[in-house]
Amino acid sequence: MSALLEIEGLEVTFGGRTAAVRGASLRVEKGETHCLVGESGCGKSVTALSVMGLLARGGHRFAKRMTFAGTDLLSLSDRRMARIRGNRMSMIFQEPMTSLNPAFTVGSQMAEVMTTHKGVSRADALERAVDLMRRVGITAPEMRLGQFPHQLSGGLRQRVMIAMALMCGPELLVADEPTTALDVTVQAQILRLLASLKRDFGLAILLITHDLGIVARVADRVSVMYAGEVVERAPTAELFNSPQHPYTRGLLSCVPVPGRVRRDRPLGSIPGVVPRIMPGFAGCAFRSRCSHADATCEREIPRRAAGAAHDYLCRLRAGEVIAPPPA
Amino acid sequence: MSAPVAVRMAPTSRVGMAGFAFGLAIVGLVVAAALVGNALVPQDPFTQDLGNRLKPPFWMAGSQPEHPLGTDQLGRDYLARLVYGGRISLLIGIMTVITSGLIGITLGVLGGFFGGRVDDAVLFAITTRLSIPVVLVALAVVGLLGSGLVLVVATLGLLLWDRFAVVARATTMQVRTLDYVSAAWCAGASTPHLLIKEILPNIASHLAVVATLEIALAILLEAALSFLGLGVPPPLPSWGLMIAEGKDYMFFSPWVIMIPGVALFILVLGINLVGDGLRSLLGTERLA
Numbered sequence: 001m002s003a004l005l006e007i008e009g010l011e012v013t014f015g016g017r018t019a020a021v022r023g024a025s026l027r028v029e030k031g032e033t034h035c036l037v038g039e040s041g042c043g044k045s046v047t048a049l050s051v052m053g054l055l056a057r058g059g060h061r062f063a064k065r066m067t068f069a070g071t072d073l074l075s076l077s078d079r080r081m082a083r084i085r086g087n088r089m090s091m092i093f094q095e096p097m098t099s100l101n102p103a104f105t106v107g108s109q110m111a112e113v114m115t116t117h118k119g120v121s122r123a124d125a126l127e128r129a130v131d132l133m134r135r136v137g138i139t140a141p142e143m144r145l146g147q148f149p150h151q152l153s154g155g156l157r158q159r160v161m162i163a164m165a166l167m168c169g170p171e172l173l174v175a176d177e178p179t180t181a182l183d184v185t186v187q188a189q190i191l192r193l194l195a196s197l198k199r200d201f202g203l204a205i206l207l208i209t210h211d212l213g214i215v216a217r218v219a220d221r222v223s224v225m226y227a228g229e230v231v232e233r234a235p236t237a238e239l240f241n242s243p244q245h246p247y248t249r250g251l252l253s254c255v256p257v258p259g260r261v262r263r264d265r266p267l268g269s270i271p272g273v274v275p276r277i278m279p280g281f282a283g284c285a286f287r288s289r290c291s292h293a294d295a296t297c298e299r300e301i302p303r304r305a306a307g308a309a310h311d312y313l314c315r316l317r318a319g320e321v322i323a324p325p326p327a
Numbered sequence: 328m329s330a331p332v333a334v335r336m337a338p339t340s341r342v343g344m345a346g347f348a349f350g351l352a353i354v355g356l357v358v359a360a361a362l363v364g365n366a367l368v369p370q371d372p373f374t375q376d377l378g379n380r381l382k383p384p385f386w387m388a389g390s391q392p393e394h395p396l397g398t399d400q401l402g403r404d405y406l407a408r409l410v411y412g413g414r415i416s417l418l419i420g421i422m423t424v425i426t427s428g429l430i431g432i433t434l435g436v437l438g439g440f441f442g443g444r445v446d447d448a449v450l451f452a453i454t455t456r457l458s459i460p461v462v463l464v465a466l467a468v469v470g471l472l473g474s475g476l477v478l479v480v481a482t483l484g485l486l487l488w489d490r491f492a493v494v495a496r497a498t499t500m501q502v503r504t505l506d507y508v509s510a511a512w513c514a515g516a517s518t519p520h521l522l523i524k525e526i527l528p529n530i531a532s533h534l535a536v537v538a539t540l541e542i543a544l545a546i547l548l549e550a551a552l553s554f555l556g557l558g559v560p561p562p563l564p565s566w567g568l569m570i571a572e573g574k575d576y577m578f579f580s581p582w583v584i585m586i587p588g589v590a591l592f593i594l595v596l597g598i599n600l601v602g603d604g605l606r607s608l609l610g611t612e613r614l615a
Contacts, residue, residue: 086515
């Protein structure tokens with residue numbers, strides 16, 4: 001497989017003071033579902049936004065390499081980037097209630113994406129919109145075309161967003177916590193939908209989430225982020241079966257697994273919060289919360305391999321993290 | 328999660344709605360009069376008849392049936408002049424708001440959207456504008472360049488854009504951070520597209536309210552300028568000019584200033600009522 005999206009050494013700073021992402025590296029293969037997990041404030045969303053070139057005011061990105069299907073995104077002009085955005089890679093957001101423009105009908109918003117990028121007629125674009133809406137499980141799509149966003153429920157809106165993101169047949173879909181704002185039944189439907197779209201369209205999905213249940217369900221490969229770094233990368237099964245980084249282990253111990261978690265003991269938790277990282281910080285960012293931390297954690301941390309496609313960022317060798325996750 | 332709380336709807340009280348309807352009726356009446364009024368009134372607003380000077384209106388003794396609102400000091404029919412003057416007042420109000428709206432909305436949206444240096448420049452322009460006394464500058468300009476309809480519109484338009492800019496800037500700042508703007512950007516939309524199709528339609532309701540208030544203000548300012556002899560030139564019958572021309576006769580023929588004065592008051596009241604009604608109908612809750 002060849003990489004569709006490859007990011008190496010991504011750094012994002014806001015106003016030069018806070019480092020939101022510090023040297024994150026990420027590789028999304030063609031047609032895979034890649035999950036980016038981590039707790040709030042660890043830089044997941046900022047990473048995704050910087051891929052789209054959508055950083056808030058004052059945000060700056062630097063990277064050693066950032067390529068999309070062989071195209072260097074860093075040197076791309078704004079106009080050529082705009083041609084890729086929405087066309088070859090698109091994005092769906094966390095909050096479906098505010099992601100659609102309240103002033104226009106669903107149909108005109110969907111058609112516009114395609115008439116802009118592909119130069120097709122409005123009628124053809126509307127036809128494709130109806131097809132896709134049916135594909136993402138919207139009943140009576142012809143009727144929905146003429147409706148305004150406020151007439152749709154949250155689940156419907158997220159489906160419309162997904163259909164809109166697929167209008168131009170993108171190769172990569174960036175989904176920033178697409179199910180967080182939805183209730184669990186709708187959540188399951190949307191996840192199933194994403195999985196089937198990936199299968200049918202050969203779509204690569206970069207899914208950002210903090211829900212390990214979602215990761216286990218849909219991901220092919222996982223990157224765990226902590227404090228702006230990707231601390232562990234592995235195929236999903238391998239990550240769940242033999243997590244190496246103490247942070248990954250800590251995360252997994254927070255999830256109850258029937259049969260494995262003892263009922264009479266409290267569920268695991270990671271003490272403390274993600275520290276605010278100042279420029280010039282060195283060493284392991286997790287050391288303030290890690291039970292294995294010692295003085296060597298303040299030095300440069302090596303990236304160690306734990307398998308063919310599995311690596312992690314820790315001074316400990318694979319298997320050295322023997323202490324059971326705090327449970 | 329907090330306990331469920333009944334959501335209070337926007338206070339569209341009955342009194343408020345009655346005011347809105349009343350305002351709409353007034354504005355509609357004046358607009359209709361401005362459009363077709365002079366076709367319905369048989370008299371010409373410019374024909375002088377010195378034999379019939381200062382005839383009183385219909386409710387006073389000595390009125391003439393062919394001049395229901397009497398005549399002015401040159402014997403011109405007052406109803407015809409009132410109707411024609413309404414046309415000029417509305418024309419000036421609307422043209423001024425189009426000019427000032429274009430300037431103010433452009434500046435405000437650009438400042439609110441781009442922020443940083445652009446916003447600093449816009450804020451500087453707004454502060455500068457706010458420090459300029461409108462009536463004095465208008466007097467100076469008209470005094471230097473002579474009076475005329477176009478000049479009055481241009482002067483007022485270049486001076487009254489501040490409220491548009493302030494409101495457009497503030498609402499743009501709120502809208503630009505919403506997800507659908509980001510989503511449109513992610514869908515490959517260009518900056519002009521974002522400004523025109525994502526931002527503008529969603530701040531339009533706020534701007535509509537500002538526009539009504541500004542029309543009323545422009546009409547009042549035009550009346551003031553005309554009263555001072557610096558608005559539209561005679562013999563055009565602007566309401567302000569009619570008051571100015573009638574002021575020498577007000578002690579013996581009070582209706583010559585009363586009629587245009589009341590007309591001005593009612594029109595401005597009507598426009599303001601429409602503005603208030605629009606504000607409570609469109610509300611700010613649509614932004615959330």
